[in-house]
Amino acid sequence: MEAEAAVDYLVDERSKAQFDIDAMKIIWAGGKHEFEVSDRMARLVASDPVFRKDNRAILDRKELFKNTLRKAAHAWKRIIELRLSEQEASKLRFFVDEPAYTDLHWGMFIPVIKGQGTEEQRKKWLPMAYRMQIIGCYAQTELGHGSNVQGLETTATFDPELDEFVIHSPTLTSSKWWPGGLGRASTHAVVFARLITDGKDHGINGFIVQLRSLDDHLPLPGIIIGDIGMKFGNGAYNTMDNGFLRFDHVRIPRDQMLMRVKQVTREGKVVQSDVPWQLLYGTMVYVRQTIVADASCALSRAVCIATRYSAVRRQFGSQNGHETQVIDYRTQQSRLFPLLASAYAFRFVGEWLKWLYMDVTQRLQARDFSTLPEAHACTAGLKSLTTSVTADAIEECRKLCGGHGYLCSSGLPELFAVYVPACTYEGDNIVLLLQVARFLMKTVSQLGSGERPVGTTTYLLRLEHLLQCPCDVQGAEDWLKPDVVVQLFEARSARMTVACAKSLSKFSKPEDGFMDLSADLVSVATAHCQLIVVSKFVEKLQQDIPGEGVKQQLEALCSIYALSLLKKHLGDFLSTSCITSKQASLANDVLRSLYSQVRPNAIALVDAFNYTDHFLGSVLGRYDGNVYPKLYEEALKDPLNESVVPDGYHEYLQPVLKQRLRTARL
Numbered sequence: 001m002e003a004e005a006a007v008d009y010l011v012d013e014r015s016k017a018q019f020d021i022d023a024m025k026i027i028w029a030g031g032k033h034e035f036e037v038s039d040r041m042a043r044l045v046a047s048d049p050v051f052r053k054d055n056r057a058i059l060d061r062k063e064l065f066k067n068t069l070r071k072a073a074h075a076w077k078r079i080i081e082l083r084l085s086e087q088e089a090s091k092l093r094f095f096v097d098e099p100a101y102t103d104l105h106w107g108m109f110i111p112v113i114k115g116q117g118t119e120e121q122r123k124k125w126l127p128m129a130y131r132m133q134i135i136g137c138y139a140q141t142e143l144g145h146g147s148n149v150q151g152l153e154t155t156a157t158f159d160p161e162l163d164e165f166v167i168h169s170p171t172l173t174s175s176k177w178w179p180g181g182l183g184r185a186s187t188h189a190v191v192f193a194r195l196i197t198d199g200k201d202h203g204i205n206g207f208i209v210q211l212r213s214l215d216d217h218l219p220l221p222g223i224i225i226g227d228i229g230m231k232f233g234n235g236a237y238n239t240m241d242n243g244f245l246r247f248d249h250v251r252i253p254r255d256q257m258l259m260r261v262k263q264v265t266r267e268g269k270v271v272q273s274d275v276p277w278q279l280l281y282g283t284m285v286y287v288r289q290t291i292v293a294d295a296s297c298a299l300s301r302a303v304c305i306a307t308r309y310s311a312v313r314r315q316f317g318s319q320n321g322h323e324t325q326v327i328d329y330r331t332q333q334s335r336l337f338p339l340l341a342s343a344y345a346f347r348f349v350g351e352w353l354k355w356l357y358m359d360v361t362q363r364l365q366a367r368d369f370s371t372l373p374e375a376h377a378c379t380a381g382l383k384s385l386t387t388s389v390t391a392d393a394i395e396e397c398r399k400l401c402g403g404h405g406y407l408c409s410s411g412l413p414e415l416f417a418v419y420v421p422a423c424t425y426e427g428d429n430i431v432l433l434l435q436v437a438r439f440l441m442k443t444v445s446q447l448g449s450g451e452r453p454v455g456t457t458t459y460l461l462r463l464e465h466l467l468q469c470p471c472d473v474q475g476a477e478d479w480l481k482p483d484v485v486v487q488l489f490e491a492r493s494a495r496m497t498v499a500c501a502k503s504l505s506k507f508s509k510p511e512d513g514f515m516d517l518s519a520d521l522v523s524v525a526t527a528h529c530q531l532i533v534v535s536k537f538v539e540k541l542q543q544d545i546p547g548e549g550v551k552q553q554l555e556a557l558c559s560i561y562a563l564s565l566l567k568k569h570l571g572d573f574l575s576t577s578c579i580t581s582k583q584a585s586l587a588n589d590v591l592r593s594l595y596s597q598v599r600p601n602a603i604a605l606v607d608a609f610n611y612t613d614h615f616l617g618s619v620l621g622r623y624d625g626n627v628y629p630k631l632y633e634e635a636l637k638d639p640l641n642e643s644v645v646p647d648g649y650h651e652y653l654q655p656v657l658k659q660r661l662r663t664a665r666l
């Protein structure tokens with residue numbers, strides 16, 4: 001094949017941008033320093049051949065896993081050699097872009113000891129974990145119990161004679177099943193088990209358990225351990241060793257029970273400390289918050305691929321002597337631009353959620369537990385909303401890329417396969433939305449009792465007004481007013497919440513009501529979470545936004561985010577009489593004009609994510625838009641193309657062909 005000169009097929013597109021892209025890059029990264037770190041780490045990874053990832057789809061499981069071990073070890077070596085800060089190291093791991101045991105070690109094992117250990121326990125275990133002298137995972141889920149944490153069966157029975165706990169798996173269903181890093185890599189785990197003392201069950205708690213020898217990595221006596229097998233997709237999440245684990249009366253010293261929430265004394269007495277018991281779930285709150293930030297990364301990545309390819313791809317029609325760029329089709333815009341807007345929306349709500357998490361953590365340290373329920377509801381609800389939207393959006397981006405989107409070299413199949421479990425792990429999305437609904441029902445039921453709603457539920461203080469207020473849209477331009485839009489989303493959420501609360505009150509047992517109305521409760525929770533995302537986007541725009549044209553672009557995206565949600569959930573808005581059908585039709589007109597406004601800026605808006613071609617891992621999303629020759633190049637790398645005549649021809653193809661010849665002669 002002829003070598004083509006390097007041409008940037010997207011130069012024209014970039015020249016149309018009406019805003020300062022460098023300023024937008026800084027907004028996206030969350031600050032100048034954050035941008036600088038992220039940019040440096042992305043380039044470092046992209047330029048290192050050990051971090052190549054274009055062969056993942058064709059490696060078998062063992063090679064794939066070994067390769068991941070190699071990359072993780074190399075990443076660690078670079079972190080030490082370059083004396084990277086925690087922020088730099090975590091960015092480096094992010095750009096390596098390969099699920100690995102290190103995610104669970106840094107993302108859950110260390111946080112659970114930090115959050116649920118006593119000071120003494122932190123001093124003992126954290127230095128070893130920080131130096132990676134031990135590798136840990138988070139072993140909560142069991143074969144028979146995932147969502148229902150209180151239903152876990154593994155037992156930790158105190159033996160006062162030896163001052164030890166006996167960890168045991170009493171049934172098949174009590175086997176730990178799923179923990180990442182457990183299958184092959186981890187030496188230790190924080191295991192969640194039922195605390196039993198003196199024959200009494202005190203509920204679940206975390207215990208630090210050594211699983212494998214630090215000398216030869218063999219499982220310790222009483223530990224039965226392995227990998228749970230291949231998961232969805234080639235490559236994808238199969239770089240991770242999700243594992244199973246059974247205990248046969250494994251003994252650990254008493255001081256390996258994480259004792260911040262509950263303590264067991266030398267005599268076997270259980271003492272409950274004054275922190276809320278829900279802190280046992282605190283690591284999940286922390287990880288849910290990071291998953292929201294991660295959703296904007298996965299979504300922006302898919303949108304970047306689909307947007308660049310949509311500008312390169314041409315079908316039908318006539319545009320300056322060529323066929324039409326598919327990005328100019330209104331249908332393509334109406335599918336793509338709301339996803340672009342969602343990527344920015346999730347970025348900003350993720351930033352806010354990080355702040356909320358830090359705030360609740362500081363309050364907890366000062367023994368102020370008042371905002372914990374809200375932090376739980378926000379992290380659970382936003383984790384659910386952003387991961388569900390992102391998973392669907394990646395698949396939509398694949399379709400937006402037509403047939404080529406289905407090729408592994410588009411990067412989209414693997415991104416989808418890696419991403420979809422986010423809808424399940426760290427809490428099934430429906431189960432989490434039901435937690436939000438429970439919080440909203442409780443908030444509404446307490447309104448009369450003087451309990452003031454806090455933070456994201458403060459709007460419920462204006463319940464009377466929100467239940468009746470008409471929507472202030474008279475002309476199309478009113479849809480661009482942020483206060484009009486926010487009030488509309490508040491009214492929809494308030495009205496749906498109250499309607500559900502009324503229906504619930506008709507049940508004599510609230511649990512029966514929750515069962516019967518659970519589908520409606522999920523819709524209520526979704527409406528509330530969408531309100532949070534819309535209002536955090538609007539709040540972001542009230543801050544100082546430097547850079548020519550940057551604020552205008554973000555305002556357009558904010559309106560697209562809100563109005564496309566309105567269009568998608570029109571039934572909610574009409575059935576609660578929040579808007580009239582005339583107003584809905586005006587919103588649709590505004591959306592079309594917003595798409596026209598975004599169109600010339602679309603490529604620059606995805607360039608602002610500052611992704612390297614290495615990170616994107618997509619021929620269709622290449623920065624230079626040079627798609628077709630590179631698609632050929634990738635195709636030729638496939639092992640099937642290594643020989644002209646395929647392996648198996650002589651055994652299986654030739655006989656068939658010959659047989660057909662004979663039949664034809666007959």
Ligand SMILES: CCCCCCCC/C=C\CCCCCCCCCCCC(=O)SCCNC(=O)CCNC(=O)[C@H](O)C(C)(C)COP(=O)(O)OP(=O)(O)OC[C@H]1O[C@@H](n2cnc3c(N)ncnc32)[C@H](O)[C@@H]1OP(=O)(O)O
Pocket residue numbers: 071072075093094095096097098099100102103107138140141146147148149150180278279281282284285287290291294372373376424425426427428431435438439442
């Ligand atoms: C080299 C390679 C480098 C690669 C680098 C990659 C870098 C990537 C960068 C970023 C990536 C980020 C992504 C991270 C990746 C993560 C990988 C995957 C990890 C997955 C791990 C897991 O899945 S761990 C297991 C998770 N399990 C769950 O989530 C279980 C869900 N279930 C529950 O949480 C609970 O059972 C329940 C909440 C659903 C119910 O609990 P329970 O029965 O006890 O409660 P009630 O409903 O009765 O509630 C009682 C009461 O408590 C309140 N409450 C409940 N939960 C909480 C909480 N968490 N905090 C505070 N309060 C809580 C509840 O509201 C009730 O309150 P009331 O006032 O009584 O109403």
Ligand SMILES: Cc1cc2nc3c(=O)[nH]c(=O)nc-3n(C[C@H](O)[C@H](O)[C@H](O)COP(=O)(O)OP(=O)(O)OC[C@H]3O[C@@H](n4cnc5c(N)ncnc54)[C@H](O)[C@@H]3O)c2cc1C
Pocket residue numbers: 104138139140141144145146147148177178179180237242421424425426427428429430431434518
């Ligand atoms: C890739 C991956 C990595 C993981 N990593 C870890 C890890 O490191 N450590 C760990 O401990 N665990 C891990 N998990 C386990 C994960 O946390 C659980 O799978 C998750 O919490 C969901 O629980 P489940 O599998 O029991 O689902 P189930 O609860 O069995 O869900 C099945 C269906 O039932 C529905 N459902 C359940 N309860 C209700 C209800 N009350 N009301 C209405 N519908 C309901 C759900 O919506 C779902 O549709 C991982 C899972 C995956 C997929």
